[in-house]
Amino acid sequence: MDFTEEQIERYSRHIILPEVGGRGQAKLLKSKVFVLGAGGLGSPSLLYLAAAGVGTIGIADGDCVDMSNLQRQVIHNTDTVGKPKVHSAAATINKLNPDVNVVPFHGRLTVDNIREIIRDYDVVLDGSDNFPTRFLMNDAAFFENKPLVSGSMFRFDGQVSIFHPAKGYPCYRCLYPEPPPKGLVPSCQEAGVLGALAGVIGVLQAVETVKQVLGIGESLAGHLMIFDALKMTFRKVKVRKDPECALCGENPTITELKQYEEQACEFKAATCES
Amino acid sequence: MKIRVNGIEREIEAGTTVESLLNMLEIKVQGIAVDINREIVPKRLFSETILNEGDSIEIVRMVGGG
Numbered sequence: 001m002d003f004t005e006e007q008i009e010r011y012s013r014h015i016i017l018p019e020v021g022g023r024g025q026a027k028l029l030k031s032k033v034f035v036l037g038a039g040g041l042g043s044p045s046l047l048y049l050a051a052a053g054v055g056t057i058g059i060a061d062g063d064c065v066d067m068s069n070l071q072r073q074v075i076h077n078t079d080t081v082g083k084p085k086v087h088s089a090a091a092t093i094n095k096l097n098p099d100v101n102v103v104p105f106h107g108r109l110t111v112d113n114i115r116e117i118i119r120d121y122d123v124v125l126d127g128s129d130n131f132p133t134r135f136l137m138n139d140a141a142f143f144e145n146k147p148l149v150s151g152s153m154f155r156f157d158g159q160v161s162i163f164h165p166a167k168g169y170p171c172y173r174c175l176y177p178e179p180p181p182k183g184l185v186p187s188c189q190e191a192g193v194l195g196a197l198a199g200v201i202g203v204l205q206a207v208e209t210v211k212q213v214l215g216i217g218e219s220l221a222g223h224l225m226i227f228d229a230l231k232m233t234f235r236k237v238k239v240r241k242d243p244e245c246a247l248c249g250e251n252p253t254i255t256e257l258k259q260y261e262e263q264a265c266e267f268k269a270a271t272c273e274s
Numbered sequence: 275m276k277i278r279v280n281g282i283e284r285e286i287e288a289g290t291t292v293e294s295l296l297n298m299l300e301i302k303v304q305g306i307a308v309d310i311n312r313e314i315v316p317k318r319l320f321s322e323t324i325l326n327e328g329d330s331i332e333i334v335r336m337v338g339g340g
Contacts, residue, residue, distance in 0.1 A: 041340045129340040154337035176336050177317055180305030193339055224307075224314065226334060235332070238313040 001026040007099065011053055024214045025053065029099060031213040034058040034121040036109065036137055038085040040198030041127030041151045041205060043075035048206035050093040050100045054213070057093065058121060060105040061085040064272035072195035084272055109133065111257040114140040123212050125149045125205055131179035132260035138163060138172035139257050142248055147212055147221070148172070151205040156194050156229040158201035162208055162221040165241060165248035169221035174242040179260050197229050275327040292320040295331065307334040 003011070003022070007029075014020045014028075033054050035042050038061040049057055065076045065088050073085075080088035086104035093102050105117060114136060118124050124146045126137045134152070141148035145166040152159050163171045204225065211217050226235045247254045277284055279295070286295065292308055292315055308315050309332050315323050325331065 037340045039340050127340040129338070131336075131338045134338060152337045152340060154335075154339045157335070157337055159334075159337055174316070175307055175314060178304075180336055184302065184305045191339075224334070236312070237309040237332070237334075240314070240316075242316045242318075244316070244318060 001029065007053075010097070010099075014052070019216045020214060024216070028053045028210070028213055029055045031123070032056040032058070032121045033209055033213070034060070034118050034124045035127060036060050036125065036133070037127035037129060038073070038075060038089040039063070039069065039127060039129055040072045040153065040193065040195075041202040042089070042125075043073045044199045044202035045125055045127060045151075045206045045209070046075055046089055046093060047096065048203060049209060050097045052206075052210055053097060053099050054210075055099065056101045056103060056121075058103040058105065058117070059086045059089055060107070060109055060117065061089075062106065062108045072193065072198040074199070082272070109136060109140075111136065111259050114257070115144055118144055118146060121146065123147050123149060123209050125151075125209055127151055127202060127205065130262060132262050134172065135179055135260055136257060139247060139254065142166075142171050143257070149205050149209050149212065151201045153193055153197050153201050155192055156197060158197055158227040158229070160201055160204045160208070160220060160225040160227070161223060161239065162212065162219055164219075164221045165245075167221065168241060170239045170241040171245060171248045173247045173254075174245045175224060175239050177246060182261070194229055197227075200227060200229070277325055277328065278330045280332055286325060290325050292323045292325065292331075295325060296320070296333075299333075301333060305336045307336070308332070309334060 011025045014025050015022055031054050033049055035046055038059050063085050065080045065083055065085055067081050075092045076088045084106040086106045090102040090104050093100050124141050142165055147164040150161050165171045208220050224237050224239050243250050310329050
C-alpha cells in the first residue's frame with residue numbers, strides 16, 4: 001500500500017513504532033471495525049479508532065443525542081443534540097480523519113438483521129447499554145466467528161474483555177450464562193455513571209481492537225479486566241471457555257439467535273430529527 | 275478456616291462451597307460472577323466448588339451500561 005504524504009505525517013507516531021510500522025498502519029487502513037452503540041463507550045472508542053486510521057468503521061445506534069449524554073459521550077456536541085447519534089458521530093469522525101469510511105446504521109439491531117450487519121467486519125466492539133443487546137451481540141459474534149471486544153460500565157465500575165470462541169477463548173455466556181432477571185441489575189444510564197469512566201473503558205476497548213487488528217501483544221481474550229474507579233484498581237481475572245457453555249460449548253442448546261425482553265427503562269421516546 | 279471475600283477476611287467452615295458462601299452472604303447467583311484466586315468459576319460449578327484455606331474470593335457484579 002502506498003501512503004500519501006499526508007498519511008505518512010498523520011500516522012507517523014504509529015509508523016515509527018516497530019510493532020506497527022508501515023505494514024501495521026496499512027493493515028489498520030484496510031481493516032473494518034463495527035461499533036455497537038455510539039454512547040459512553042462507543043464515543044471514545046470511535047474517536048481513537050478513527051484517529052488510528054481504521055479504514056471502515058460501522059456504527060449502529062438507534063438513539064438521538066440528548067443533552068444528558070454530553071457528560072460522557074464525547075463524540076457528540078451541543079450542536080448535535082436531537083440528531084441521530086450515528087450521524088453526529090459520523091460528522092465528528094469525518095472531520096477528524098477523512099481516511100475513514102463510516103457506515104452508519106440508525107436503528108435497532110435485531111435477530112433478523114444483526115448477523116448480516118456485522119458479517120463484513122474484522123472485529124466487533126460492544127458498547128451497548130443493555131443486557132438483551134449484549135447477549136444478542138455475543139451470540140451473533142459467535143455465529144459469525146468474530147472477535148468481540150466487550151466493554152460495560154455502571155456508576156464507578158467497568159469491565160472489558162475479548163470474547164472469541166472460534167480461537168478457543170470464552171464467550172460472554174461462559175462468564176455470564178444468562179441476562180440477570182429484570183430489576184436485579186440496573187443497566188441503564190439513568191442510574192448514573194462517572195463520565196470519565198466511559199473514557200477509561202472505551203479507550204481500553206479501542207486499544208484491544210487495534211492490537212487485534214495488528215495481531216500484536218497479548219490479547220485480553222481469556223481474561224476479564226475489572227476497573228474500580230473509586231479504588232483506582234484494575235483486576236485481571238482468568239476466564240476459561242466453558243465446555244458446557246450453552247452457546248459455544250460442546251453440546252450447545254442455543255443454536256440460533258434469541259431476543260431477550262428489554263427492561264422498562266430502556267424504552268426511549270423515538271422522537272428524532274433525521 | 276480463613277478466606278477473603280472482596281478483600282475482607284472471613285472465617286468459614288471446612289467444606290463450604292461457593293454456593294453455600296453466597297447463601298451465607300445472602301447474595302443471589304443471578305447477575306454475578308465469582309472468581310477464586312483470580313480465576314472465574316463457572317456458575318454451574320458453584321455447588322461443587324469447595325473453598326480452601328487462604329482463598330481469595332471476589333464477587334463480580336454484572337454491569338451492562340455503555
